[in-house]
Amino acid sequence: MEEKEISQAVIGRLPRYFRYLGELRDEGTERVSSQELSDIMQVTASQIRQDLNNFGGFGQQGYGYNVEFLYEEIGKILGLDRKYDLIIIGAGNLGQALANYMNFERRGFLFRGIFDNNPVLYGKKIRGIEVQSMECMEQYVLDNHIDIAVLTIPKSEAAEVAEKLIRCGIKGIWNFAHLDLKVPEGVQVENVHLSDSLMKLSYNISRFQNEK
Ligand code: NAI
Numbered sequence: 001m002e003e004k005e006i007s008q009a010v011i012g013r014l015p016r017y018f019r020y021l022g023e024l025r026d027e028g029t030e031r032v033s034s035q036e037l038s039d040i041m042q043v044t045a046s047q048i049r050q051d052l053n054n055f056g057g058f059g060q061q062g063y064g065y066n067v068e069f070l071y072e073e074i075g076k077i078l079g080l081d082r083k084y085d086l087i088i089i090g091a092g093n094l095g096q097a098l099a100n101y102m103n104f105e106r107r108g109f110l111f112r113g114i115f116d117n118n119p120v121l122y123g124k125k126i127r128g129i130e131v132q133s134m135e136c137m138e139q140y141v142l143d144n145h146i147d148i149a150v151l152t153i154p155k156s157e158a159a160e161v162a163e164k165l166i167r168c169g170i171k172g173i174w175n176f177a178h179l180d181l182k183v184p185e186g187v188q189v190e191n192v193h194l195s196d197s198l199m200k201l202s203y204n205i206s207r208f209q210n211e212k
Helices: 008-026 034-041 045-053 067-077 093-100 134-144 155-167 194-211
Strands: 084-089 109-116 129-133 148-151 172-175 188-191
Touching (some): 008 045, 034 045, 084 134, 093 109, 129 134, 134 155
């Protein structure tokens, strides 16, 4: 496939295509038109065609898209055709909830370890994996070639822990601490703020009420 720069907006929409196509595939649907995709995804058919054209366009006039093929190709673009070894730093409420959510494994994100700096938690098993001390973290990342670290620790701790991870060669940080982490080139970070989505919801509720 031809390599070209794809906008972040398009990349941001790909997981949604992937999710819907996965559902169609699981239902046994073999092909789908951009209009049908548009109806289920509530995105215009022309937006779908434009987005998918970025990758060479997978559709055929009069046929639509082959669901299995498109699902696989978008998976490859998203880097989901490989496995990632992942650790969680911070075994509190959020860290444990994420560790217990099995679906990430289905997508190839393998939960390998969980670390905390609270001795009370050391040895506690979360989905069969013991919480380890932060003192073991760096060596563990190096020895096990960990790709991704999930940060579920307080904001005040995030920068220092991220620095340690980067020194050990971590490739990506999925950051839930309320701080937009800055990382050197070559390390990828995804800052997640669930409250952003909640604020969007509150905006839409107030806008709807004001229009009435
Ligand atoms: P929690 O207090 O239950 O868990 C935090 C854990 O981090 C504790 O077990 C604590 O011992 C550990 N910890 C603290 N400093 C550490 C360090 N330097 N190294 C290793 N472990 C350390 O808190 P909860 O509810 O799990 O939330 C975790 C963080 O995520 C909080 O900062 C919270 O604000 C944030 N959060 C972010 C969300 C988002 O959408 N981005 C949503 C919910 C929480």
